[in-house]
Amino acid sequence: MKTKFRTLLASTAMLLAGATLSHAADWKYAFEESLTDVQGVYATKFKEAVEANSDHTITLFPYGSLGESADIMEQTQAGLLQFVNQSPGFTGALIPEAQVFFVPYLLPTDQDHLGRFFKNSKAINEDFVGLYANQGLELLSMYPEGEVAMTTKSPVKSCADLDEVKFRVMTNPLLVESYKAFGATPTPLPWGEVYGGLQTNIIQGQENPTFFLFSTKIYEVTDHITYAGHNNFTTALMANKQFYDGLSAEEQKVVQDAAASAFDYIVGYQKSLADSELDKIKEAKPAMTITVLSDEERACFKNAAAEVEAKFIEMTGEGGKAILDQMKADLDATRD
Template sequence: MKSTVRMFCSGVATAALLAAGTVYAQADNWKYAFEESLTEVQGVYATKFKEAIEANSDHTVELFAYGTLGESADIMEQAQAGILQFVDQSPGFTGALIPEAQVFFVPYLLPTDQAHLARFYKQSKAINEDFESLYAEQGLELLVMFPEGEVAMTTKDPVRSCDDLDEVKFRVMTNPLLVEAYRAFGATPTPLPWGEVYGGLQTNIIQGQENPTFFLYSTKIYEVTDYITYTGHNNFTTAVMANKDFYDGLDDADKKIVEEAAASAYDYIVEYQKGLAESELKKITDAKPEMTVTVLSEEERACFKEAAAEVEAKFIEMTGDSGKAILDQLKADLQATAN
């Protein structure tokens, strides 16, 4: 059963939603919240999803960008409570709710090749079958997962090896395995909500963070860091979900409309991201020519790859047989979609 806490959102979020109309007062007005701005990758995906729903039905979709309804924890509570019909949230935040979702933070599990990733997320049994049942246990219908780009570290000092992260307070999402990953890398992991990251870097409370390149530009994080480092250790994953009671209550025609909207928006966002990292990185270096950008060599990545084995073992320890089965299936799926 959901806890009392999860049945209510913050006063600000409640007021915003009441202004938009109650959940079921107008059944054809669906609410969708996500963790980025309307012009960032999740927002672009949401816009295409909305366009597909509205083009093929009488329903409307109302979009709520990051901060409108609170932090990531708030929008997940609202989705589980049925206040929101749809939510886009990274497994980085749902990892505490669905421990197996932390598998996406095992370093060097995912490839950096974007074409391979596009096939993998679309065809993976682990994602499209195994995770679907795990999300359902939490009152969520998993519609799709998609990649948002290779993760880069941004820091105040250069990073060429794990030794360079020693005593660096590195911001991570509130995800237990991501904490373990940065601890294994040699840093001091510091979980913080996103709203506190810019100020934390500005005041030196933290000295580093990680995110896809487009997000480094759009959030202006480059203004308060001096080094961008690509270690190849991860690709940012996000998941689009529906409240399960809402989804199960749809007739077959509406379910098909939702599924087709999710699929068409997926195809669009994969194409949209081609070349995005390169173009956004150029914007960063144009805005801040003194920014140092480094792609680590295989030799320089060695210590990070060695740490990955420790993090993988920690993941299995945290999640037991269920987690190991998910991990094994993901590896099989990655191999099957390699070409």
């Protein structure tokens, strides 16, 4: 009897192990940066949390592994990828209201305020969730990556200095309008063409957070970094909605908790990154000029912001206006 009981226990254990393995899955997660950039660090923390609290594994696909930003979004919507990290700069063509993140001077440069805003904003945590769901996406998290800087071949002290400058922008209609309002000639290009475009003078400027200027070596093909305080780079983690809805309640909690813990980590991580990476740029290229525009020098850019905000409302209608108003209310509510 004892032998039979032991055999039964062993068989049961093997069946349970087989059931666990059959339900375990390798989830695929693509993002727009390298593994050591902000999105890569966030993805790594997310992966660690999921794998520590479930039987699932996650394979990470950094920028270029599966194509450009448009490619990884298409693959996620088709269910080939379970997770995608993408900026509203690219998602804005799919979800017009997401272009609100490119209204100049809407977001503050204060990183503590930004962290509180992203964590507690009704617009982000409620309103945008429904908008993303309409496109087959489950919005899991939005987070900041740092203040955006302009890098150019000629110095920029005012909007007049951008006159006739071919300035690379993401394929985002409102970002195009922003740089038109700033006086530049906006030129939408996929990221893979930017370094070469600057090198050959097809374009003469682009914008990105400071850490990205260093990691992608864009400083090698530009000569001036300018901080106008006009924007903060925002990005978002999404899941294929059909995949997410098919998870058990326990699995959904694992995913949500992993997104939340990665958010808490990255908000702190990216705060000091701009300063440390700017120091590396200065060391690598001492001739690079770094300019923080004064309030007086920012005036023309701030004046242009009203024009861009009006254009956003024109593009997105009452739905966009409601999102914009809610974000402004959320920003006010999260001030010190």
